[in-house]
Amino acid sequence: MSTFGQGDDITFDRSFVAAPGELLQISPRVRRMLAANPGPMTFSGTCTYVVGSGDVAIIDPGPDLPDHVAALLHALRHETVSHILVTHTHRDHSAAAAALKAKTGAKIIGCAAYTVPHPGEDGAFDAAHDLTYVPDAVMRDADVIAGKDFSLCAVATPGHTGNHLAFALAEDAALFSGDHVMAWATSVVIPPDGAMADYMASLEKLRRRADFIYWPGHGNAVREPQRYLEALIRHRLKREAAIMVELAAAEMTPTDLVAAIYRNLDPALKRAADCSIRAHLDDLVARGRVVVDTGAGPEPSYRLI
Incomplete structure (x- = not known):
């Protein structure tokens, strides 16, 4: 059964056990x-x-x-x-x-x-x-x-x-x-x-x-x-808030934000984290809260408006 932590935390259920190929x-x-x-x-x-x-x-x-x-x-x-x-x-x-x-x-x-x-x-x-x-x-x-x-x-x-x-x-x-x-x-x-x-x-x-x-x-x-x-x-809103906090301190790229927000990240999940950050940034740009500079380097950088 899924359970939940305090506040904005989620306790995930990773107890799944099954043998492949059995219906x-x-x-x-x-x-x-x-x-x-x-x-x-x-x-x-x-x-x-x-x-x-x-x-x-x-x-x-x-x-x-x-x-x-x-x-x-x-x-x-x-x-x-x-x-x-x-x-x-x-x-x-x-x-x-x-x-x-x-x-x-x-x-x-x-x-x-x-x-x-x-x-x-x-x-x-x-x-x-x-x-x-x-x-x-x-x-x-x-x-x-x-x-x-x-x-x-x-x-x-x-x-x-x-x-x-x-x-x-x-x-x-x-x-x-x-x-x-x-x-x-x-x-x-x-x-x-x-x-x-x-x-x-x-x-x-x-x-x-x-x-x-x-x-x-x-x-x-x-x-x-x-x-x-x-x-x-709540989890997604908390992630958005963390991005806004980081951008309030400095203009950053998605790679910068992944490093700042995802601590002790499993290397196998780096692409997923990068996609999540980029999806949040796209949304923030569309809502007029963040501006993107696509010409500053090999990847775009973002700052608060």
Whole structure:
């Protein structure tokens, strides 16, 4: 169960234990299989969810790992896969969709395909995106697909990526939150596709809902989600305040700010920290609180207005 520290601190739940390739029942309507892709950005691996029984939907088929796809197909060999839903196009969530469609005939639906920000750069702004993802249909906010004993409603939650969706399972008062809200860590916001303003607005949007539990793309369930959302919002506001304090003392680059704000940072998380700082800075510039100088050196520098 997720717990919370005092003040603006968040105590994350990193107790998740599961064996890759096993399809486990985690609620009456939901099963989960862990992919064998652990790492600093994926925690213990990507969680693939199966909703329903007999006639099922797969949410976030995961990375294109043959063993993961084979294990999922074997576990569902006596059932019919009607839908393959994707929360966003990071390869650890969407890349197995094509292989599953080829084997099951199910339609790939959910988020829109990723659009490279600048043609010719081949996804250089966010190399994690799956450029091979081709949905059969795109779900928009409030669109619903129905199975034999379940319905899944799309909830647009941009921020982590521009095309991020969550899916609400009304019958369980549950939300499949993808990478937008996770119990093990905060979500990284990766500009220019991801945007801090969108991320914060999506957190506020979820606060207005009454979901009982979140099933995220990595790690354990988020329980007491409203309290957890409030903690995430406080955390981001605290990070913004820290940036403002540093810029009040001196003009700084994103690299300067990462070094000043993130103490004892694991080198494997440096890129995530850099993305977070840049996303906050983009937001502060857009709100007219900070000005950017793009010609001062190898990276832009920022100062208070």
